[in-house]
Amino acid sequence: MASSRNSRLYAGMAAEERQAERRLRLIQAAIEVYGEVGYRNATVKAVCEAAELTERYFYESFANSEALLIAAYMHVCDTLHADMAAAADACAGDPEARMTAALTLYFTRLREHPRPARVFLLEISGISPAVDAVKLTVSRTFSEILVPPPDIAPHADRGQNLLSTGMVGAVISIALRWVSKGYPQPVEEIVAATAAFCRVALSGHSHRGKV
Structure with a gap:
C-alpha cells in the first residue's frame, strides 16, 4: 500500500496535482506567447519552451493548439470577470456606479496587462465556430x-436580454480599437465615454418599453 502511494507522489504532489500544475504552466505560457507573437504565429514548441515543458506534456492536457487557445482565453476571462464582478458588487443598489466600477476595472486591466488583453480581444477572433461559441458564452457573463442580474434573468424581458448582449459587443469593440491604437485616451476618459454609451442604450430600451 505504501509503495503504491509513493508511486503516485512526487515532491509532495499527487499525479493529478502535477498534471494540473503543468496545464496551468502551459496556459500561462500561451498567454505570454500569443500576446507577443500572435496565436497564428505561435507553435506548440514555442509554448512548451516558454513553459519549460516537453511537447508530450502539451498533449497530456490539450488535443491541439485551438484547445489551448480556448483554455487561455477562459483563464483570462474568468480572472477578469471575477474582479469586475467584485468591483461591481461593491456598488450594490447603484446601477450606474456598478457599471462604472466594472468598466473601470475592465479598461484598467487591459491597459496594465497588454498580453492577456491581446488574447482577450485580438487573438480569439475568426478562429473557428467552436471558439465563437465560447466567445458568446463569455459575452453573456460580461453582460x-x-x-x-434581475434585468437579464431567464424570464426577464427578452428585449433587455438582447440589448445587454449587443451592448457588450459594443463595449468590446470600443476596447478593441482602444487597445489596437495603443491606449490613446486615459482610462477615465474611455470609461466615461463607454458608460455614457451604455446609459443611452439602456435608457432607449426603457423608453421603448413605456410606449
Missing part, C-alpha cells in the same frame, strides 16, 4: 456583470 450579467454590467447589467444587474
Whole structure:
C-alpha cells in the first residue's frame, strides 16, 4: 500500500496535482506567447519552451493548439470577470456606479496587462465556430456583470436580454480599437465615454418599453 502511494507522489504532489500544475504552466505560457507573437504565429514548441515543458506534456492536457487557445482565453476571462464582478458588487443598489466600477476595472486591466488583453480581444477572433461559441458564452457573463442580474434573468424581458448582449459587443469593440491604437485616451476618459454609451442604450430600451 505504501509503495503504491509513493508511486503516485512526487515532491509532495499527487499525479493529478502535477498534471494540473503543468496545464496551468502551459496556459500561462500561451498567454505570454500569443500576446507577443500572435496565436497564428505561435507553435506548440514555442509554448512548451516558454513553459519549460516537453511537447508530450502539451498533449497530456490539450488535443491541439485551438484547445489551448480556448483554455487561455477562459483563464483570462474568468480572472477578469471575477474582479469586475467584485468591483461591481461593491456598488450594490447603484446601477450606474456598478457599471462604472466594472468598466473601470475592465479598461484598467487591459491597459496594465497588454498580453492577456491581446488574447482577450485580438487573438480569439475568426478562429473557428467552436471558439465563437465560447466567445458568446463569455459575452453573456460580461453582460450579467454590467447589467444587474434581475434585468437579464431567464424570464426577464427578452428585449433587455438582447440589448445587454449587443451592448457588450459594443463595449468590446470600443476596447478593441482602444487597445489596437495603443491606449490613446486615459482610462477615465474611455470609461466615461463607454458608460455614457451604455446609459443611452439602456435608457432607449426603457423608453421603448413605456410606449
